[in-house]
Amino acid sequence: MKKILSFLILLIILICKAQNVQKFENDTLTTSTGFKVYENLDIKIGTGSMNDGDFKFIRTNASSMFNYYSTTGYQGLANQANSFRRSNSGLSFKVKKIMTRGSKKNGYVYYVKIGQGLINYEMDVENAIRSGEIIVPDEFLPKSKNQIQQIKESKYDKLIKIKELKDSEVLSEEEYQKEKEKVLSEN
Numbered sequence: 001m002k003k004i005l006s007f008l009i010l011l012i013i014l015i016c017k018a019q020n021v022q023k024f025e026n027d028t029l030t031t032s033t034g035f036k037v038y039e040n041l042d043i044k045i046g047t048g049s050m051n052d053g054d055f056k057f058i059r060t061n062a063s064s065m066f067n068y069y070s071t072t073g074y075q076g077l078a079n080q081a082n083s084f085r086r087s088n089s090g091l092s093f094k095v096k097k098i099m100t101r102g103s104k105k106n107g108y109v110y111y112v113k114i115g116q117g118l119i120n121y122e123m124d125v126e127n128a129i130r131s132g133e134i135i136v137p138d139e140f141l142p143k144s145k146n147q148i149q150q151i152k153e154s155k156y157d158k159l160i161k162i163k164e165l166k167d168s169e170v171l172s173e174e175e176y177q178k179e180k181e182k183v184l185s186e187n
Contacts (some may be wrong), residue, residue, distance in 0.1 A: 015113045020116040022126065029098050029110050031125055032130045035140035037112055043123075045088050049131040053086035058134075060084075060119065083134075096120065104172050138164055 021029045029037040037043075060083075093114040099122065102108040111122040112184045130142050147149040161181065166176040 024098065024100065024108070024110055027098070029112070031129060031140070033136075033140045033142055034131060035125075035129065035136050037095060037098065037125055039095050039097060042096060043112075043114060044092050044094045044135040045084075045090060046128075046132045046135045047089050048084070048086045048132055050083060053089075055084035055086070055088075055128075057124040057131060058084035058114070060121060081112050081150050094119075153185055155186065175182065 022032055028039055031037070045055075045058075047053065050056045093116060095112050095114055097113040099111045099113055100108050101111065110125070112125050114121050114123060123134070129136055129140070133186070160177045162171065162176060162183065165171045166173070171179065
């Protein structure tokens, strides 16, 4: 029984990790919620998540000559100086590029470069979606913790049931493996 419980806990942890992974393949960034970002995609801007209405997860591109670096000027608040302005709410911007930072050893972080004209902005897409700074279809909004908990519980319950059926010899080992794979592949 302890082995089964340990296996199921490990399985739940792996499922949770798999749900929070970004993938970058064939010039397309797929967020953890399934939203796909690629060059020339029009992204509609939502509302800023900072207290003054400016954007926290969309900011002046770090390599831009317009990026503000000082921590003593602008009242010591370089983050606010580089933030995307609230006046951009409701506008659409084209994705110019998907930028990768990091390493294989430490992991990668992906930023999306948007802009019009000379000034480019970089966007942390995952956090921009979570905070409502960009507008995505409802199906790509993050699930609430309660919804995720229900998904975990339902998979957990199904795994327990099919394990019990196998232990009571209702299912053969082959049938058990097929059913287990089916449950694990569910979204």
